[in-house]
Amino acid sequence: xxxxxxxxxxxxxxxxxxxxxxxxxxxxxxxxxxxxxxxxxxxxxxxxxxxxxxxxxxxxxxxxxxxxxxxxxxxxxxxxxxxxxxxxxxxxxxxxxxxxxxxxxxxxxxxxxxxxxxxxxxxxxxxxxxxxxxxxxxxxxxxxxxxxxx
Numbered sequence: 001x002x003x004x005x006x007x008x009x010x011x012x013x014x015x016x017x018x019x020x021x022x023x024x025x026x027x028x029x030x031x032x033x034x035x036x037x038x039x040x041x042x043x044x045x046x047x048x049x050x051x052x053x054x055x056x057x058x059x060x061x062x063x064x065x066x067x068x069x070x071x072x073x074x075x076x077x078x079x080x081x082x083x084x085x086x087x088x089x090x091x092x093x094x095x096x097x098x099x100x101x102x103x104x105x106x107x108x109x110x111x112x113x114x115x116x117x118x119x120x121x122x123x124x125x126x127x128x129x130x131x132x133x134x135x136x137x138x139x140x141x142x143x144x145x146x147x148x149x150x
Contacts, residue, residue, distance in 0.1 A: 021049040021088075026109055028054070028061035028099055037102040039063075039109035043138050045145070048092055048114050054085040061099045066108065068125030069096025071118045089113045094122040094142075098131065106130030110138045116146075 024044055032038045046052065054063040063079040070076060071093025079085035081101070089095070092114035099107040108131045116122070123139050 021051060022046070024050060024052045026052055026054050026063070026097070026111070027057045028063065028107070030058040030060075037099070037105045037107040039097065039099070039107060042109045042134070043112070043141050044109065045112045046089060046114075048090055049088070050113070051086060051088045052111060054079060054087065054097075056082055056084055060101060061107070062101070063097055064100055066096035066098050066103075066125060066127075066131075069094060069110075069118075069122040071095070071113075092116075093118040096122055096125065096135065103131050104129030106134040108134050108138075110135070110142070112142060116142065 024046055026044060027040050029038050029040055030036065032040050044052065056062070059082050062081045062083070063077060063085050065077045071091045074091040074093065074095070077085070077087055077095070077097065089111065090113075093112075094116045095111040095113065097109045097111065106129065110122075119139075119142070123135075127135050
C-alpha cells in the first residue's frame, strides 16, 4: 500500500513539474550576425506564466513596450536605460518591445504569450523607420508558425 502511494505521489510530482513556468532571455545587442542594433531573439513564443529576462549586453539600450502592441489589461513594460529587466507574462497576446533610443533603427522584438489574441491590433499599430520593416517580418514569421501548427 505504501509503495503504491509513493509511486502515485512521484507521478503527480513529475506531471506537475512539467507544467511549471519556464525562463527565457532576450538580449539587446549592438551587433548580431552582421546586423546593427538588434534584440535576440527578435520573436519569442512563450506560455502564460513564463518569465523573460531582458538583458542589456551592450550599453545604451532599454526595453519597453511599443504603444498599441500590448494586450488589453496588460501592464506596460518600461525598463530603464542600461538596466536588465525581468518580466513575468501572465496575459496572452502580442507584446511589441523596443529599445527607445534605437527604435527607428529597427531595434525591436515581439513576445507572443499563448494565443496572439490582440494580433490584429498589434499589427495595425503605427511604426516608424526600420521598426516598420522589422515588425512586418516578425508578423510574417508568426503567421507562418501559426499556419504550420494547424
